[in-house]
Amino acid sequence: MPNWLQPLLQRMAQETAAVGPGQGANHVLLNVYRSGEGIMPHQDGPLYHPGVCILxxxxxxxxxFTRKRSSTDNESSGGRERLVASVALMPRSLLVFCGDAYHSCLHGIDEVDAEMLDETVVNMAALPQPGDTVLQRGGERFSLTVRRVLRTKNVLGLRK
Structure with a gap:
């Protein structure tokens, strides 16, 4: 990990359990989203410690966050997952999720220029205008996704 990232990773490891107790992150992904861009609902999978920090x-x-469909779900949902909760990702905010949110839910960002805010947004009080029903995406959004890969392999033989 680059030196400039170390203080942030150390603080995340100290203040969250997302990368595992007594563990540090060994995987950081920088994402860039323009207004109107998103990411399809997905699950991070079993290769990572079951937790993630998103700055x-x-x-x-x-x-x-939508509940994953299981083989026992009926078809009345029309093939759609059930929305569990939404989180407004404001500039300089940190989202940490693990447990049921990690294992049983998919997470994604809609491809919209303006977000519709409703009762599913669990952090409405943290918004600049808590009563607003629309959040303009504006310019580019950057995020650092911080995780721990559970097992790594030295395929190039670069580490000693």
Missing amino acids: SLAAPAVMR
Whole structure:
């Protein structure tokens, strides 16, 4: 990890359990989203410690958590996952999720220029205008996704 990132990773490891107790992050992904861009609902998978930290920078967005469908779900949902919660990702905010949100839900960001805010947004009080029903995405959003890969392999033989 680059030296400039070390203080942030150390603080995340001390203040959250997202990368595992007594562990540090060994995987950081920088994402860039323009207004109107998003990421399809997905799950991070079993290669990572079951937790993640997402540091949001620049423009805001809303991450939506939907319950994964199981083989026992009936078809009345029309093939759609059930929305569980939404989180407004404001500039300089940190989202940490693990447990049920990590294992049983998909997470994604809609491809919109303006986010519709409703009762599913769990952090409405943290918004600049808590009563607003629309959040303009604005310019580019940057995020650092911080995780721990559980097992790594030295395929190039670069480490000693």
